[in-house]
Amino acid sequence: MWTELSATISSLAVAFFMFDKYSHCLPYIFRGYLERNFRKLVNFVNPYVEITFHEYTGERLKRSDAFCAIQNYLSTSSTENAKRLKADAVNESQSVILSMDDHEEVTDVFNGVKVWWASGKIPPHSKTISWFAGTEEKRYYKLTFHKYYREIITKSYIQHVLKEGKEIAEKNRRRMLYTNTPSKDWQGWKPTKWGNIVFEHPSTFDTLAMETQKKDVIKKDLIKFSKGKDYYAKIGKAWKRGYLLYGPPGTGKSSMIAAMANLLDYDVYDIELTTIKDNSELRKLLIDTKGKSIIVIEDIDCSLDLTGQRKKRKKKDDDEADKEKDPISKLKKEAEEERESGSKVTLSGLLNVIDGIWSACGGERIIIFTTNYVDKLDPALIRTGRMDKHIEMSYCCFEAFKVLAKNYLDIESHELFGKIEEVFADTKMSPAYVADILMPKSEEEDGETCLKNLIAGLEAAKKSEEAAMLKTKDGVVTEG
Ligand SMILES: Nc1ncnc2c1ncn2[C@@H]1O[C@H](COP(=O)(O)OP(=O)(O)OP(=O)(O)O)[C@@H](O)[C@H]1O
Ligand SMILES: [Mg+2]
Numbered sequence: 001m002w003t004e005l006s007a008t009i010s011s012l013a014v015a016f017f018m019f020d021k022y023s024h025c026l027p028y029i030f031r032g033y034l035e036r037n038f039r040k041l042v043n044f045v046n047p048y049v050e051i052t053f054h055e056y057t058g059e060r061l062k063r064s065d066a067f068c069a070i071q072n073y074l075s076t077s078s079t080e081n082a083k084r085l086k087a088d089a090v091n092e093s094q095s096v097i098l099s100m101d102d103h104e105e106v107t108d109v110f111n112g113v114k115v116w117w118a119s120g121k122i123p124p125h126s127k128t129i130s131w132f133a134g135t136e137e138k139r140y141y142k143l144t145f146h147k148y149y150r151e152i153i154t155k156s157y158i159q160h161v162l163k164e165g166k167e168i169a170e171k172n173r174r175r176m177l178y179t180n181t182p183s184k185d186w187q188g189w190k191p192t193k194w195g196n197i198v199f200e201h202p203s204t205f206d207t208l209a210m211e212t213q214k215k216d217v218i219k220k221d222l223i224k225f226s227k228g229k230d231y232y233a234k235i236g237k238a239w240k241r242g243y244l245l246y247g248p249p250g251t252g253k254s255s256m257i258a259a260m261a262n263l264l265d266y267d268v269y270d271i272e273l274t275t276i277k278d279n280s281e282l283r284k285l286l287i288d289t290k291g292k293s294i295i296v297i298e299d300i301d302c303s304l305d306l307t308g309q310r311k312k313r314k315k316k317d318d319d320e321a322d323k324e325k326d327p328i329s330k331l332k333k334e335a336e337e338e339r340e341s342g343s344k345v346t347l348s349g350l351l352n353v354i355d356g357i358w359s360a361c362g363g364e365r366i367i368i369f370t371t372n373y374v375d376k377l378d379p380a381l382i383r384t385g386r387m388d389k390h391i392e393m394s395y396c397c398f399e400a401f402k403v404l405a406k407n408y409l410d411i412e413s414h415e416l417f418g419k420i421e422e423v424f425a426d427t428k429m430s431p432a433y434v435a436d437i438l439m440p441k442s443e444e445e446d447g448e449t450c451l452k453n454l455i456a457g458l459e460a461a462k463k464s465e466e467a468a469m470l471k472t473k474d475g476v477v478t479e480g
Helices: 002-025 028-045 065-081 147-172 212-226 229-235 253-264 279-287 306-318 320-325 327-340 347-360 398-409 417-425 431-438 447-471
Strands: 048-054 085-090 095-100 105-110 113-122 138-146 176-180 194-198 240-246 267-270 293-297 365-371 389-392
Touching (some): 048 147, 065 095, 065 138, 105 147, 138 147, 398 417, 398 431, 398 447, 417 447, 431 447
Parallel strands (some): 176 267, 240 365, 240 389, 293 365
Antiparallel strands (some): 048 138, 105 113, 113 138, 176 194
């Protein structure tokens, strides 16, 4: 019986191979008929069911969540069974994640039922030679099981795999810092809009020098937001929050963003507006961001020429009369100016995208704008509802200094603190500058020397401020 059965299977396999290879030689009408019946016969003999999970599905803009979950799930069983594995380092190589290599197979047992997982990839169809090998390859996982267990596999096993896979992903998650790539690099169908590296900024709210009360308010606000999923759903508002960080250079705006990301365990998307060609590119970039993330646009006043655009509009009004005289040459000049300005992201474009994606993408996202010159920003950009919270990062005060002294020198109190408090009262010095003075420059330099250096630095700054005041005819010193 076994000999007969194996002979039948071999004949079928040969027939199937021949059919697959030469079916295109048959007339179309026969081909369809034969194919249907042939498949029926193969299905009758073959008792196994196969399910394929592709890495990219649908519009292929986003990696399939199911594929990622399976990849993570299989990392455990493949470590034990597979002979060829792929390794990826986590946390500066302290631990390594192993996953199944391409064209490898592992088995898994669920409630006594055995299943087979195989990994594979479909080579690109295009015949062109690419420098970016692999970007067009389509990877997949194939699950094979006996048709007798169809119900248990499709109803329980797959759920179990996806759940476990997501839990493993959460455990191994590394926070990422994403930066946008120029649109000329957005090739193929794989998402290459964002380049990423592991985010490992050490700044926290403990290392941030600012008034304790102000810090606590911000921390509470962030934590309330991150736990507010149900609340935001209840009030019918997209789960997002906008922060505007403003203040002079070196007052800790970028450090604050890192501290926020570390507190909430969010990814950071750092958008460089000047490399974005137009509003539609900005929209594509923002839609391609994940939840639990902070989207940052630093120095918004510099990256988007808001003031310039307004000035241009004013200039346009002034030149209205000239335009009437020679409208064609005037329009040509304007188009030239527009082309020269590079990025065409406009204020209204930015506002539309922010309002648009906020309402369309539900996941928790924080958007942060930073600026050194809050007065220069267009009120529309920072109105409540868009930028919910405005945080001023100011010059170093005595309380902020105490945080720095504790962190940099391990000093919580010292006899020189009284003198330092006095000088801080009427001197403007950025925390970055104070931090730099407090950092010992050699093994011999101790805490007290650093504090003395700081007093000297503060007094020198005070003197130069007074000198500048005297120089100014009307006695008003302009900031900076
Ligand atoms: N408030 C602060 N607390 C602790 N360290 C600070 C603070 N402000 C500045 N520093 C120190 O100064 C360095 C520069 O600060 P940071 O980049 O955060 O300033 P910034 O406000 O973003 O400046 P810019 O406006 O130039 O971007 C930081 O690496 C940090 O060491
Ligand atoms: Mg900064």
